[in-house]
Amino acid sequence: xxxxxxxxxxxxxxxxxxxxxxxxxxTTALNVPGYLMPxxxxxxxxxxxxxxWFASEASVxxxxxxxxxxxxxxxxxxxxxxxxxxxxxxxxxxxxxxxxKLTPIVAVAPLFTLWFGFGAAPKVAxxxxxxxxxxxxxxxxxLRSADPQELAFLETxxxxxxxxxxxxxxxxxxxxxxxxxxxxxxxALIGAVVAEWTGAEQGLGRxxxxxxxxxxxxxxxxxxxxxxxxxxxxxxxxxxxxxRILHWHPITLTT
Amino acid sequence: MGITLSVGAGEFVAIxxxxxxxKTTLLRTIAGLVPARSGTLHVFGGSPIExxxxxxxxxVAQDPRLHPWLTVSENVELPLRVNPRDDDDPSAAREWxxxxxxAAAARHYPHELSGGMRQRVALARALxxxxxxxLMDEPLASVDExxxxxxxxxxxxxxxxxxxxxVHVTHDLDEAVLLADRxxxxxxxxxxxxxxxxxxxxxxxxxxxxxxxxxxxxADAVRALLPAS
Numbered sequence: 001x002x003x004x005x006x007x008x009x010x011x012x013x014x015x016x017x018x019x020x021x022x023x024x025x026x027t028t029a030l031n032v033p034g035y036l037m038p039x040x041x042x043x044x045x046x047x048x049x050x051x052x053w054f055a056s057e058a059s060v061x062x063x064x065x066x067x068x069x070x071x072x073x074x075x076x077x078x079x080x081x082x083x084x085x086x087x088x089x090x091x092x093x094x095x096x097x098x099x100x101k102l103t104p105i106v107a108v109a110p111l112f113t114l115w116f117g118f119g120a121a122p123k124v125a126x127x128x129x130x131x132x133x134x135x136x137x138x139x140x141x142x143l144r145s146a147d148p149q150e151l152a153f154l155e156t157x158x159x160x161x162x163x164x165x166x167x168x169x170x171x172x173x174x175x176x177x178x179x180x181x182x183x184x185x186x187x188a189l190i191g192a193v194v195a196e197w198t199g200a201e202q203g204l205g206r207x208x209x210x211x212x213x214x215x216x217x218x219x220x221x222x223x224x225x226x227x228x229x230x231x232x233x234x235x236x237x238x239x240x241x242x243x244r245i246l247h248w249h250p251i252t253l254t255t
Numbered sequence: 256m257g258i259t260l261s262v263g264a265g266e267f268v269a270i271x272x273x274x275x276x277x278k279t280t281l282l283r284t285i286a287g288l289v290p291a292r293s294g295t296l297h298v299f300g301g302s303p304i305e306x307x308x309x310x311x312x313x314x315v316a317q318d319p320r321l322h323p324w325l326t327v328s329e330n331v332e333l334p335l336r337v338n339p340r341d342d343d344d345p346s347a348a349r350e351w352x353x354x355x356x357x358a359a360a361a362r363h364y365p366h367e368l369s370g371g372m373r374q375r376v377a378l379a380r381a382l383x384x385x386x387x388x389x390l391m392d393e394p395l396a397s398v399d400e401x402x403x404x405x406x407x408x409x410x411x412x413x414x415x416x417x418x419x420x421x422v423h424v425t426h427d428l429d430e431a432v433l434l435a436d437r438x439x440x441x442x443x444x445x446x447x448x449x450x451x452x453x454x455x456x457x458x459x460x461x462x463x464x465x466x467x468x469x470x471x472x473x474a475d476a477v478r479a480l481l482p483a484s
Binding site: 150248 | 283286287288307308309310312313314316317318319320321322323324333334337338364365366380384390
């Protein structure tokens with residue numbers, strides 16, 4: 001298993017390196033201007049020279065995305081819990097949730113910046129908004145997925161609704177929450193970047209926006225690569241957390 | 256019509272019948288999980304809900320998943336932690352894990368257990384609260400034949416030491432005769448009690464019918480009561 005993972009990484013690295021070499025040859029041979037497509041070596045040089053700067057901008061975006069993800073997940077779980085209480089509440093909350101889902105984030109982002117300013121707040125809000133819907137749907141299905149025989153067992157013991165919720169329904173929802181998290185965590189990152197485009201003082205989105213305006217393409221490509229790397233880190237964190245928390249879950253065991 | 260039956264304290268009653276005669280529904284009604292549509296049902300002189308509140312009912316389902324995120328010992332402790340009573344003693348859990356022969360697997364998770372082991376955990380967690388009546392819904396139907404014979408013997412030993420009343424529903428007539436003091440035969444659709452057979456054979460009973468010929472004739476009597484399908 002471990003050997004296979006290492007082999008996979010090696011193959012991916014070779015493929016990426018091959019692509020970089022092709023780009024390098026192409027940009028040098030045809031003398032492509034740097035403001036259209038910088039040579040990979042120039043991008044790599046920029047990444048090394050400004051490593052500390054890229055890292056600090058990335059940590060701003062990462063923090064905003066993480067805070068938004070946590071906020072969106074918390075709200076979605078709370079909403080899903082309330083929805084399981086009654087059909088009426090379910091019918092009230094779902095249309096609102098679908099409205100939230102159908103609203104394009106790109107359209108709302110400038111509005112949030114107008115309301116909440118250039119600081120972290122609107123980025124966190126957008127990241128939370130983008131996390132909310134997939135989490136809500138999965139939390140709702142997950143809370144209802146509790147095994148009927150186990151529900152019956154707890155009932156015969158005279159368990160209260162609260163005990164049934166925390167001891168059975170909430171843990172039953174965890175695998176569903178994690179499958180939503182695998183999608184939402186990266187969406188939250190994208191949400192934070194989009195929010196930064198509409199006005200920010202810091203962050204990778206801001207770097208991309210300014211670099212684009214200045215035709216500073218080594219900074220732009222550098223930021224995009226750092227963003228991709230941050231996405232990989234986010235994925236790895238979610239997977240690690242999932243393996244730790246869902247060690248009892250058969251599907252986690254086989255992957 | 257319907258079902259008229261009383262189960263005495265410490266008595267082992269089996270309800271045998273074909274699939275679809277409402278065996279599970281009968282158990283769920285006794286446990287208060289579904290309301291009785293007509294008639295009256297008393298559990299210790301009161302309603303099933305009152306019996307549940309006092310944790311006087313133990314329940315074993317056909318193929319219990321248990322709580323997959325809890326270890327064997329945590330699963331057995333669970334009934335002591337929900338709806339806690341003053342006399343719920345968490346150390347009873349360890350004792351019951353040992354009694355069903357799972358001390359070595361106490362820290363395992365349900366997905367690491369065989370069907371028979373899971374069923375032993377289900378028995379331990381049903382008995383850990385010292386219930387006065389144990390309701391069992393075909394608890395041996397989903398394990399293999401060899402394990403089933405072992406579990407029958409263990410089940411009788413556990414029952415003998417706990418002295419609770421048992422209502423055990425099953426479609427396995429031989430099993431009903433091997434385990435019970437009385438076998439109620441359920442027939443028709445919806446089911447009604449078509450007859451009750453006393454099993455007077457002394458305990459300990461063998462794990463197979465053929466090992467004691469008098470039991471075979473009791474099983475024949477039970478079979479004779481079953482209406483043709």
